[in-house]
Amino acid sequence: xxxxxxxxxxxxxxxxxxxxxxxxxxxxxxxxxxxxxxxxxxxxxxxxxxxxxxxxxxxxxxxxxxxxxxxxxxxxxxxxxxxxxxxxxxxxxxxxxxxxxxxxxxxxxxxxxxxxxxxxxxxxxxxxxxxxxxxxxxxxxxxxxxxxxxxxxxxxxxxxxxxxxxxxxxxxxxxxxxxxxxxxxxxxxxxxxxxxxxxxxxxxxxxxxxxxxxxxxxxxxxxxxxxxxxxxxxxxxxxxxxxxxxxxxxxxxxxxxxxxxxxxxxxxxxxxxxxxxxxxxxxxxxxxxxxx
Amino acid sequence: xxxxxxxxxxxxxxxxxxxxxxxxxxxxxxxxxxxxxxxxxxxxxxxxxxxxxxxxxxxxxxxxxxxxxxxxxxxxxxxxxxxxxxxxxxxxxxxxxxxxxxxxxxxxxxxxxxxxxxxxxxxxxxxxxxxxxxxxxxxxxxxxxxxxxxxxxxxxxxxxxxxxxxxxxxxxxxxxxxxxxxxxxxxxxxxxxxxxxxxxxxxxxxxxxxxxxxxxxxxxxxxxxxxxxxxxxxxxxxxxxxx
Ligand SMILES: Cc1cc2nc3c(=O)[nH]c(=O)nc-3n(C[C@H](O)[C@H](O)[C@H](O)COP(=O)(O)OP(=O)(O)OC[C@H]3O[C@@H](n4cnc5c(N)ncnc54)[C@H](O)[C@@H]3O)c2cc1C
Ligand code: FES
Ligand code: FES
Numbered sequence: 189x190x191x192x193x194x195x196x197x198x199x200x201x202x203x204x205x206x207x208x209x210x211x212x213x214x215x216x217x218x219x220x221x222x223x224x225x226x227x228x229x230x231x232x233x234x235x236x237x238x239x240x241x242x243x244x245x246x247x248x249x250x251x252x253x254x255x256x257x258x259x260x261x262x263x264x265x266x267x268x269x270x271x272x273x274x275x276x277x278x279x280x281x282x283x284x285x286x287x288x289x290x291x292x293x294x295x296x297x298x299x300x301x302x303x304x305x306x307x308x309x310x311x312x313x314x315x316x317x318x319x320x321x322x323x324x325x326x327x328x329x330x331x332x333x334x335x336x337x338x339x340x341x342x343x344x345x346x347x348x349x350x351x352x353x354x355x356x357x358x359x360x361x362x363x364x365x366x367x368x369x370x371x372x373x374x375x376x377x378x379x380x381x382x383x384x385x386x387x388x389x390x391x392x393x394x395x396x397x398x399x400x401x402x403x404x405x406x407x408x409x410x411x412x413x414x415x416x417x418x419x420x421x422x423x424x425x426x427x428x429x430x431x432x433x434x435x436x437x438x439x440x441x442x443x444x445x446x447x448x449x450x451x452x453x454x455x456x457x458x459x460x461x462x463x464x465x466x467x468x469x470x471x472x473x474x475x476x477x478x479x480x
Numbered sequence: 481x482x483x484x485x486x487x488x489x490x491x492x493x494x495x496x497x498x499x500x501x502x503x504x505x506x507x508x509x510x511x512x513x514x515x516x517x518x519x520x521x522x523x524x525x526x527x528x529x530x531x532x533x534x535x536x537x538x539x540x541x542x543x544x545x546x547x548x549x550x551x552x553x554x555x556x557x558x559x560x561x562x563x564x565x566x567x568x569x570x571x572x573x574x575x576x577x578x579x580x581x582x583x584x585x586x587x588x589x590x591x592x593x594x595x596x597x598x599x600x601x602x603x604x605x606x607x608x609x610x611x612x613x614x615x616x617x618x619x620x621x622x623x624x625x626x627x628x629x630x631x632x633x634x635x636x637x638x639x640x641x642x643x644x645x646x647x648x649x650x651x652x653x654x655x656x657x658x659x660x661x662x663x664x665x666x667x668x669x670x671x672x673x674x675x676x677x678x679x680x681x682x683x684x685x686x687x688x689x690x691x692x693x694x695x696x697x698x699x700x701x702x703x704x705x706x707x708x709x710x711x712x713x714x715x716x717x718x719x720x721x722x723x
């Protein structure tokens with residue numbers, strides 16, 4: 189299908205883009221990778237009268253480490269993560285996540301920031317960013333503000349962004365030593381959204397127990413991406429032996445709220461969260477010990 | 481995407497998709513200054529008034545539709561395709577795929593699903609492989625676009641084209657232009673050392689060895705309805721050894 193008619197602007201700076209968004213209000217939609225927006229427009233599930241293309245704004249495609257954070261700019265494509273030595277060596281969980289999103293063609297256009305900005309609980313990065321304790325940097329007419337990712341998804345297909353704000357950057361705290369993370373997703377075929385997905389990030393102290401920094405995020409088992417706070421609280425201070433992993437995964441499953449759909453019945457998905465959580469914890473522990 | 485949305489139609493915020501829903505996309509593509517009531521009326525004419533109605537429609541259409549060039553949402557863009565620059569004035573809604581096929585008549589690039597799910601429309605933009613159906617033509621000012629038509633040097637085929645022939649990497653051939661464009665970029669990505677889901681060691685940098693498993697994973701965005709996959713994998717592997 190062909191989208192409804194729209195006006196198109198491609199501002200050359202962030203300031204221009206923000207001014208345009210302020211002027212147009214809810215008539216405007218930001219276009220970054222277009223891999224969710226264009227299909228929605230073709231299906232006429234979205235019909236924005238004005239598209240503000242941010243792809244022409246220079247200097248937004250950075251992946252850098254600065255002031256204690258890994259920073260991912262608005263125009264970093266999924267495939268850039270698969271390419272980045274910094275990400276591959278320090279944040280293998282991000283490679284886990286990006287490499288199961290869609291397929292290589294889609295990943296060459298889709299942006300990491302757009303994956304959060306879209307607000308779809310079926311998207312994969314939200315769970316990972318929840319596990320990593322990421323911060324979203326939004327820029328708008330009132331300046332810049334930080335939004336912790338756990339406050340970023342208030343409802344289905346809704347984010348904390350105002351209509352005139354641009355998600356400029358994702359900031360991920362550089363983890364302390366003895367940290368490992370992993371993202372596991374079950375999909376029916378390449379290019380499919382998750383039946384369920386689980387992201388786990390853990391840090392161990394000198395005696396091998398889990399510190400308070402543990403993060404667990406769940407994909408596509410609720411109306412929003414889910415931060416499994418009870419499971420996180422459970423693992424804190426524990427030695428993650430087999431019994432503890434089992435219990436943590438059962439708690440995480442209890443925190444999911446899946447519904448029956450084409451990907452399976454709710455009970456199956458809840459059990460899948462249990463299995464994936466256990467496996468992701470084990471994988472994260474391997475990575476703490478230096479595995480990849 | 482389609483299934484994703486259909487599984488959630490009840491939860492998606494109210495849409496305006498009922499408007500124009502019964503209108504033929506070809507008519508809709510022309511940016512008519514017709515109100516919804518006019519459209520309902522015209523559809524009514526089509527279904528109710530037979531030949532006379534159709535005639536009435538065409539008169540109405542001429543009177544009431546602004547030609548595409550004068551549409552408020554027309555844009556001029558210079559597309560560089562296979563080294564040639566084309567200046568085109570198009571509706572902003574035209575995808576790169578439709579610009580290539582319908583405006584430039586480069587019909588080698590195919591439309592399969594039009595929703596980013598099959599890879600038939602794969603082209604190279606500044607060397608990166610993308611689905612041209614999920615990219616607006618107006619966003620490509622100044623980009624270097626390469627299509628299947630631009631790969632060979634005249635009569636001399638690109639090594640991947642030769643390999644596809646040698647290994648029977650196709651049956652009906654519909655997916656083939658996309659497969660080949662995708663594979664061209666794949667070889668460059670592997671040479672550069674990009675990781676994939678099946679790459680065993682993320683710490684390893686430098687050229688990736690293209691095992692059949694790596695090729696299958698890296699070609700996973702290009703679907704072949706005829707199932708020519710064994711030949712496609714062999715062709716890519718052969719080309720990776722010669723290039
Ligand atoms: C075939 C296919 C399969 C897919 N499979 C998966 C999958 O398995 N997992 C997954 O996670 N995703 C999947 N996706 C979605 C893909 O990852 C999307 O690209 C992503 O969700 C949105 O990123 P984008 O850059 O393309 O954003 P766009 O499509 O450009 O934008 C999406 C929304 O976010 C807004 N937006 C975008 N960028 C910003 C910004 N910087 N600031 C403020 N608002 C912004 C837009 O206005 C729009 O509302 C798939 C897509 C396709 C086509
Ligand atoms: S036509 Fe573009 S991916 Fe199918
Ligand atoms: S050769 Fe027929 S679709 Fe691939």
